[in-house]
Amino acid sequence: MSYKEIIAKYADKPGGIIEAYHAIQREMSYLPIEAVGETAEVFKVPVSQAYGVATFYSMFSVKARGKNIIRLCESAPCHVAGAEEVLAALEKELGIKVGESTADGKFALELSECVGQCQATPVLTVNGKPYFEVSPAKLTGILAEYK
Amino acid sequence: MAEEMRIVLRNYGKIDPLKIDDYIAQGGYKSLEKARSMDKKALMDEVKKSNLRGRGGAGFNCGMKWSFAASAQADQKYVVCNADEGEPGTYKDRLIMEGDPHTLIEGMAVCAYAIGATKGYIYLRGEYLFLVETLETAIAQAKEKGFLKDFDLEVRSGAGAYVCGEETALIESIEGKRGEPRFKPPYPPNEGLWSKPTIVNNVETYANIPVILEKGADWYAGIGVASYPGTKVLTLTGDVVNRTFFEVPTDTTIRDVVFTFGGGVRDGKRFKAVQIGGTSGAFIPESLLDTRVAFDDMNAIGATLGSGATFVMDETRDIVDVVTRIMKFFEHESCGKCTPCREGTARMHELMEKINEGQGSDKDTALLNKLGNVMTYSCLCGLGQASPAPALTTIKHFAADYQAKMK
Numbered sequence: 001m002s003y004k005e006i007i008a009k010y011a012d013k014p015g016g017i018i019e020a021y022h023a024i025q026r027e028m029s030y031l032p033i034e035a036v037g038e039t040a041e042v043f044k045v046p047v048s049q050a051y052g053v054a055t056f057y058s059m060f061s062v063k064a065r066g067k068n069i070i071r072l073c074e075s076a077p078c079h080v081a082g083a084e085e086v087l088a089a090l091e092k093e094l095g096i097k098v099g100e101s102t103a104d105g106k107f108a109l110e111l112s113e114c115v116g117q118c119q120a121t122p123v124l125t126v127n128g129k130p131y132f133e134v135s136p137a138k139l140t141g142i143l144a145e146y147k
Numbered sequence: 148m149a150e151e152m153r154i155v156l157r158n159y160g161k162i163d164p165l166k167i168d169d170y171i172a173q174g175g176y177k178s179l180e181k182a183r184s185m186d187k188k189a190l191m192d193e194v195k196k197s198n199l200r201g202r203g204g205a206g207f208n209c210g211m212k213w214s215f216a217a218s219a220q221a222d223q224k225y226v227v228c229n230a231d232e233g234e235p236g237t238y239k240d241r242l243i244m245e246g247d248p249h250t251l252i253e254g255m256a257v258c259a260y261a262i263g264a265t266k267g268y269i270y271l272r273g274e275y276l277f278l279v280e281t282l283e284t285a286i287a288q289a290k291e292k293g294f295l296k297d298f299d300l301e302v303r304s305g306a307g308a309y310v311c312g313e314e315t316a317l318i319e320s321i322e323g324k325r326g327e328p329r330f331k332p333p334y335p336p337n338e339g340l341w342s343k344p345t346i347v348n349n350v351e352t353y354a355n356i357p358v359i360l361e362k363g364a365d366w367y368a369g370i371g372v373a374s375y376p377g378t379k380v381l382t383l384t385g386d387v388v389n390r391t392f393f394e395v396p397t398d399t400t401i402r403d404v405v406f407t408f409g410g411g412v413r414d415g416k417r418f419k420a421v422q423i424g425g426t427s428g429a430f431i432p433e434s435l436l437d438t439r440v441a442f443d444d445m446n447a448i449g450a451t452l453g454s455g456a457t458f459v460m461d462e463t464r465d466i467v468d469v470v471t472r473i474m475k476f477f478e479h480e481s482c483g484k485c486t487p488c489r490e491g492t493a494r495m496h497e498l499m500e501k502i503n504e505g506q507g508s509d510k511d512t513a514l515l516n517k518l519g520n521v522m523t524y525s526c527l528c529g530l531g532q533a534s535p536a537p538a539l540t541t542i543k544h545f546a547a548d549y550q551a552k553m554k
Contacts, residue, residue: 018305077236
């Protein structure tokens, strides 16, 4: 589905810009600038406002990024449970640093704050799906699901 | 010994959340029926009398809040659920929505009847998108069974902004804008979503409503501490044996939470501190552990109950390092609308970094104290006002940790 078709589906929802952005990202993993412009037009708000929304929320990105978005929680409960080791292992495994995407366009690596799964720390999410008690040893298996 | 008491989690793990008949078999939706048979004022008086206070952190009397929206004149009113559970270490609202979504829907429908609203929103944090389906299924079931009548309920998603847990920022976000808090007054019960009277309550608050109506305000008011009755769900994280959750009466002490329910500190180590209420919570030393987990009791020791997140730290934890990390969090999450918070969180982070790297002096802790106090008074919303607490309380209770890092 093109971004135009996606946005059109939310046009009648009052304040539905955020829902539309989520839907676009499910298809393309980021918000192309043209999609932001289109959103502004459909929802009848200035482009500055549509862009302001796109850049306010940490889950939205106006820059192209890898298809599968890995977010590692760095809040205190995950931090003390060893999130830093997981991060080092992730960067090594993917060959990229936080904020970058792999050359094949498969993965983007980001940090997040608490994802609300603190019964089984450290936690990371891939496209929103949480993985529990993550250790460096478990990473290969998790990433394989998306290759 | 202290015992668990489940009110909001009464059905957790016992019923299939996606089967409305399971919920009905537990007496579900009877309270809504009862509410609708009552006079609206009598209904709100009952909620008021139960002395249920908001479980999101501000602790405002729920029935009182409802009565403000009820008496406001408008062609449309809204009932909103704050499910933007973003406090690090908190997952209580997820437990309720995941395990018993109908209790939330029933609570919201009671509120809608009481204030005269026909439209409601559940604002679900972006990290819980996997729950959209559960909630939408439950809403559709309740509609199909005819429980919701003219009350239309919709799920809206956040997208990763901690500040959206603040009710006016949340409202802005539902309106499809940046989640920046509004100036108050006007308060949402008078002017909220799309400038209409709006009730915003936390998931845990709504989940209490069906039980209060079923068992009566007097029953509820008699549980735990009189000034903040009922139970509180606490989620235990960090260096504690049982990293899990408990729902306890509010007269339970922090000591019982950490040592009885939590099983004490992991790996045979000694207790150092516990941070309650989420990332903006105070760090509480051993000497204050006999405080009860009730709103005013916590305030009296310079702490907050907040979301009920309980983060335990053992003797080996570097408190200054943890606080530095927390200040980085606030610098990142500050929305930037008001100067004291935008600049203050950045400067507090900077000062903490300096101390943490061994470059600080007593002058820096004095400056942190001064800046923190100014922020407490002058920031626009709760985020900025509460953000200095970890630094202020650790400078007070764990001075030796700071001294050890001074140059």
